[in-house]
Amino acid sequence: MRGLGTLICLLTLASQAPASAPDHSPRPLARQAVAQAVPAPKPAVIVTAAPDGTLSRLRPEARPSGAAAAPAQEPRDVEEPAVTPGEATAGSALVKAFAARSPQAIALSVRPLVRPKAMVEKAMARRQERARGAVCGDLAIQGQEVGFVPGRIPACGIDDAVKLRSVAGVSLSQQALVDCTTARTLKRWIEEGLKPAVGSQGGGVAGLRVAAHYACRTRNNRPGGKVSEHGKGRAIDIAGVMLRDGSEISVLRDWGGGAKGRALKQMHRTACGRFGTVLGPGSDGYHRDHLHFDTARYRSGSYCR
Helix, strand or coil, X not given: CXXXXXXXXXXXXXXXXXXXXXXXXXXXXXXXHHHXXXXXXXXXXXXXXXXXXXXXXXXXXXXXXXXXXXXXXXXXXXXCXXXXXXHHHHCHHHHHHHHHHCCCCCCCCCCCCCCCXXXXXXXXXXXXXXXXXXXXXXXXXXXXXXXXXXXXXXXXXXXXXXXXXXXXXXXXXXXXXXXXXXXXXXXXXXXXXXXXXXXXXXXXXXXXXXXXXXXXXXXXXXXXXXXXXXXXXXEEEEEEEEECCXXXXXXXXXXXCHHHHHHHHHHHHHHECCECEEECCCCCCCCCCCEEEECCCCCCCCEEC
């Protein structure tokens, strides 16, 4: 009976159709087969709309898959243009020369051209000249050291005087004899008060018309009065501001009217606090045509009128 059962099982298995093979192998394909089966992805192409409505490609189109690499071109004999030292200094001829050597040459170098030796020497000479002309330990204050200036009456004179010709790039119509405290205060006012007040009017500030500086005298030249701050080298009078286009802001003509008048009022206001005394038109009859600045110090603070 056992042998008969075994025979029946064998006959049943033989009568059934064989199982089909799996569609995919559990083992990975070889690299060559994968390369042939999977197409290479095309590079992305970015397309933007131009102002006229047309489409513009920011990246080149992909090459055809069957296109062969372009053969390397043999180097051609290109006659290099001669560049003279003068052209190299100018820069434009040098750029054209590099561009002519190769179509792939960079038109402009990321590094600046070397400055000509003559230009460097001129700049150094100008710097040395400024250093020789600097007074009060400040390159922005140009003038001449004078030293002790005696006074013809008591309380007059300057211990350590300087004669100013320009301050913060602003020339003075006449050289002003003052002390260094007044010179430094004048510089701060020019940079922080005068130039912002004038702005771009007439191309900006070119100079100051100085009406008075050191003078050994009493206040307002009154007999028997106290010695003026002018007699101590602590004061300077400004009658006007010279502009780069040749015009002028005049205290006498422009005070209280238009853009120039507003600039004068701002100059007066910004001087207050920097200088000890600030006087202008309206303070008294002696200052209707100029601004008086001095570095006197009062316990109650600056006196401004």
